[in-house]
Amino acid sequence: MCRIKNITLIGAGSVATNLAHIFLKNNFIINQVYSKTLTSAQKVSNLTNSQATNKITEINKNSDLYIISINDDFYKEIIQKLKIPEKSLILHTSGSININIFKNKYKNYGVFYPLQTFTKNKILDFKNIPLCIEANTTENLQKLNKLATIFSENINIINSNQRKTIHLSAVFACNFTNHMIDIAYRINEKNNINPDILIPLITETIKKSTENHPKNNQTGPAKRNDNKIISEHIDILNKIFTSKDLENIPKLYRFVSENIQDLNKD
């Protein structure tokens, strides 16, 4: 049985907000929500009927579980100041931060990294979200694993180095993919075409990549070495993206095209 009942959330961003919803739904008690911005803490504490604070020294000592879910830059500062009961478990939710950030500071600690892109005002169903978990002892890993089963059916025991690499892959799969779609939208807007025209194409592209390894789905001018079309496309990009912030898009087109050619040589 999982003996975690009382929880303190350190952070009030999109991950913390999503976690708060799942905890509430499963009858956990959120004691307190910390954020350096009090109004952010209050948004989540109102939701969870808990106390809000923006002072790390005022974090209560009554919780079984402390979850830190903040911007990577602030972890060191928070951990330096945060005191919790020795028996309590402390977790962070970052893809990049090594578990050892907790070493010599706390007794029971681990990582609970949900591999997903979260939005503050959108509560996701966690059932299929891959959770990457890691803990400092076998006992804590078991405890964390039990907690994770409340959230998801996709639990993965992943060490800090693997997690960092998974996070890197997520930058390509999520952030870079979003950027490519962003540029595609902007091209259509400059062309006075509603960018929604791309939605069925984007949906099918992604569907294919979940059905088959994306290396087998690569199509387009770069893949077929159609240098005439590549040149024409770069000419169009040079014409439509003239402002300083956009002037590298033609170079990006060439760079990505060359990379596709590198990776798709027969």
Next chain:
Amino acid sequence: MCRIKNITLIGAGSVATNLAHIFLKNNFIINQVYSKTLTSAQKVSNLTNSQATNKITEINKNSDLYIISINDDFYKEIIQKLKIPEKSLILHTSGSININIFKNKYKNYGVFYPLQTFTKNKILDFKNIPLCIEANTTENLQKLNKLATIFSENINIINSNQRKTIHLSAVFACNFTNHMIDIAYRINEKNNINPDILIPLITETIKKSTENHPKNNQTGPAKRNDNKIISEHIDILNKIFTSKDLENIPKLYRFVSENIQDLNKD
């Protein structure tokens, strides 16, 4: 009423195969299928109970509609040799080729460009696929529009310049997106992690970009100017992608990150 009944398909690739299925389902008659590779022509002609040929001079003169759906490189050659009845309509399905390729050669012509990524062995439902249509006369455009309504509820009258730009945007939305996901998969494979772990993330990323402009969804180390993580990621990429064909991936990471920073300056 649309008086098109008999159709000749010039090309037997994924677009032609998908079109053949829709035509059959709607009781059109496919007379003949041409491909420079006879076995490819035969695959589609068997399906459509029609004749196969790999000789452009043997293309029949009995069809109301001729649809050219081949690699962009071969259009000029095909059009130079292809003779059709004056009253017949001829269409091509390319995103990049100007309608004027048909000028002075045929009397009734147009473009039927489905904005989608096709796979030979996967027949798609066309209902939501955006069709970009263009024709040389109002009468032919009406005829083509009627034909298009059989396929899709998303019909767009688009001129050749707009179509070329839409096609360029599709390179970003489809080909480049797929390439980013391809690299993400390879990173996990090198890390001995099943790349399927990324599927919920990719699915949600795309869902967000269809709900909200992707410029509002940009997240990640580049967006938040986290240069420490960017450097760490480039170090990992340099370690895992050492072979000649993959050595530009770290540079790609930096280049795309810089481009995200350019486009997301406050």
